[in-house]
Amino acid sequence: MSAFRKISQAALAKTISAKKAGAKLVAPLQKSAPRNQAKIAARATGNASREGGRESARDGAREGIKRQVTSYDVAMQAGISQSAVSRCFKPGASVSPSMRALVMKVARELNYTPNAIARSLITRRSNLVAVLISNLTNLYYPEVLSELCQQFEKRGMRVLLFTLPHEADVDKMIAQVWEYQVDGVVAAARLSPQHVSEFERRQIPFVLYNRTLQDKAVNAVICDQIEGARILVSRLAAAGHKRFAIISGPTDSVVGQERTKGARERLAELGLAAPIVVEGNYDYHSGAAGLRDIVRRLGRAPDAIICGNDVMAIGCVDTARHELKLAVPEKLSVVGFDGVEPSRWLSYNLTTLRQPVQMMAQAAAEMLIGLIAKPDSPPEKRVFSAQFIEGGTSALG
Template identity: 65%
Template structure:
């Protein structure tokens, strides 16, 4: 009579073959048995940042690859009581700035061993409805590129879900945030254009409900007022290309002529304004009209545009937001830290940024 070898006496090849013959999902126990380590050692090998020796890691990875093992995220979340997911709340998908921000945020969240769960909104006023969906996924934290009310912030606190507000400055709220100072950005752009000799301004602002749009508009308007210049003609848009042309027509109707300079609430509207000025109104840009925007999205750098704009340090902001959220997940009482970044002026070809030369007296 032939005796069957006990499992521990089987060779590695025999153990692997025996496991693969069974019609079931490969588990961490199978990997541990094949690698000759404990099950907890296998778990540590698949946990980012966990302490494990190089030799153990190599044995576990070799066994896992041979068995085709994939960690069960759902099972792990039951043990750790974390879903390892982070909700990203993004509004205004038509703005070309957001795909860049989304890509950077996703990469930085992944660096912390978590996955981004995307929730999009047509407008920031939809954030309440989106949050109702977010709670169903038991996320470990939220990064919101949208303005939240005090009640919504309190709801995050009640549910013990760490929150970081991205590219929004909620001045009266004690909530962690990472943002570029949009108010100062508006002031910077207005000051630079005024110093170049522009006197009559128009502003094509973004949606009135947008915190970013409001801060940029207020900053530019306040600076022009401080400089003693006429109040700018104002039009509102939706951050889309068509709003640029529509806004320029509105401003010309208000003033009875084209202004010296147009400040647009984002680059997409600036490109629409620029195309309409050049191709429909036959205006010389920047000879007769200067046009500037915000965000430095990729098309703004195209040769046919070369837009004057302000660039936000998106990569640095995304890194800061992910790091800040990770620290709040690990230490929920970490406080409401605010990290502020400054924009960079991109001196394109669509705005005159130096004074015109004056004629010499005879």
């Protein structure tokens, strides 16, 4: 034990003299050095003894298992207790400036980084949020994800990403969410009510993005799809469009269903004929196929086609112009939803309803952070309105 003591005292003296601290500084630190050096030494990995800048390709691989630098190593090297090290890395903790300086210096020398896993275990806060997204190739979601990611990063939380592909074994995927003790979940994916109940039962704060549940009050950030669809129809009808068709989103997409519903409602209110509806799956080709289908069934083109999202609208426009030689917007108006970047490209300049993605993502992040801090807040919905973009794919007079 005295050997350890000697070493650490020497190290301490060296360290302090190196930063030219006055005698005042030396005294307290020497006096309060911990007495259980043996225990600290036993816990330390031995990595502390190797020199700072030196790098050797194989020295960490010894013993087969890689041992990282721990707070015990720093404590031993600095001749202080492990708890002191821990406290120096906690913002509001009670540590003297000299102690903090010393610890930071030694930590830097040893390349010490706090272990978030160990911290999470004891604090029961992982600082992880799970983001569930169905389908990243959807052109709309990357924007959402990007925004969410930045929001959470800004707030000191890490994003654990889960993609739910062919809507297969969502259960297994979700189980992983529990295992990692995430502090919260943002779900921008098709989830069954059972899954949502599971969130509740486990008391994990969650925010649904662009979806809600019929018979349950949940936290959600949504965009008023029905309102948006009604606006689209109103504008088109006002400009004289009479025969409408819809290329809807898939039936299991709540957003898609609402868009269709809003459009139908408004058409009925206006006394216009019920639209022909074909189902798409949100991709380019289903927009193309949808148009062909509509024209085939109608025997001619309708006045306007409302597509469940921009990408299908783009597919529709392209097929109309290049394959069916139907002039858009002269012979056929096409509108979409979302306002994704390509909808603004000159070749399309789509008439669409832009969702305020940035605001929505920010709201979702804020809401989730709030819920984590105060889990018993009553459920809240934040509903945004989409912005009508009058592009060039519709004849609006």
